[in-house]
Amino acid sequence: MANSGNQGVVRLVKALGYSWKGFIAAWRNEEAFRQEAVACLVLLPLALWLGDNGVERALLVLTALLVPLVELMNSAIEAVVDRVGVEKHTLSGRAKDMGSAAVFVSLVILGSVWGLVLL
Numbered sequence: 001m002a003n004s005g006n007q008g009v010v011r012l013v014k015a016l017g018y019s020w021k022g023f024i025a026a027w028r029n030e031e032a033f034r035q036e037a038v039a040c041l042v043l044l045p046l047a048l049w050l051g052d053n054g055v056e057r058a059l060l061v062l063t064a065l066l067v068p069l070v071e072l073m074n075s076a077i078e079a080v081v082d083r084v085g086v087e088k089h090t091l092s093g094r095a096k097d098m099g100s101a102a103v104f105v106s107l108v109i110l111g112s113v114w115g116l117v118l119l
Contacts, residue, residue, distance in 0.1 A: 022072065030075045032103070036068045056117050063113040070106040074099035 006014055026033040043064040051057030077099040081092045 026072055026075055030071070033068060033071045033075060036071050040064050040068050050118060059113050059117055063110045067103070067106045067110055070102050074103050 027037070044061060047060030047064055048057055051060050078096055081095050084092070
């Protein structure tokens with residue numbers, strides 16, 4: 001990989017800009033991400049309020065953030081697969097299905113942790 005010459009604060013500022021562009025792209029193009037982001041905005045204050053201690057609050061917050069994180073990765077996989085070609089291919093379908101499965105697992109983790117901590 002070629003060195004772009006960006007170092008230190010310049011590199012960090014550019015990386016922040018790329019991340020922001022990624023959030024905007026996901027918000028505009030991915031309904032699932034919008035739904036999960038809104039749910040996360042509701043769950044984060046609840047996590048801070050419902051957790052009895054720092055560990056519980058951390059578990060609730062981190063699992064709430066896990067779902068949109070995995071959705072971003074799933075959306076990135078889908079975008080790359082779609083960019084490669086529109087024809088149906090077993091590996092393309094498998095990649096998309098595995099990304100979807102990862103989102104499902106993150107939701108199971110969220111539900112399990114919240115259930116175990118709060119019940």
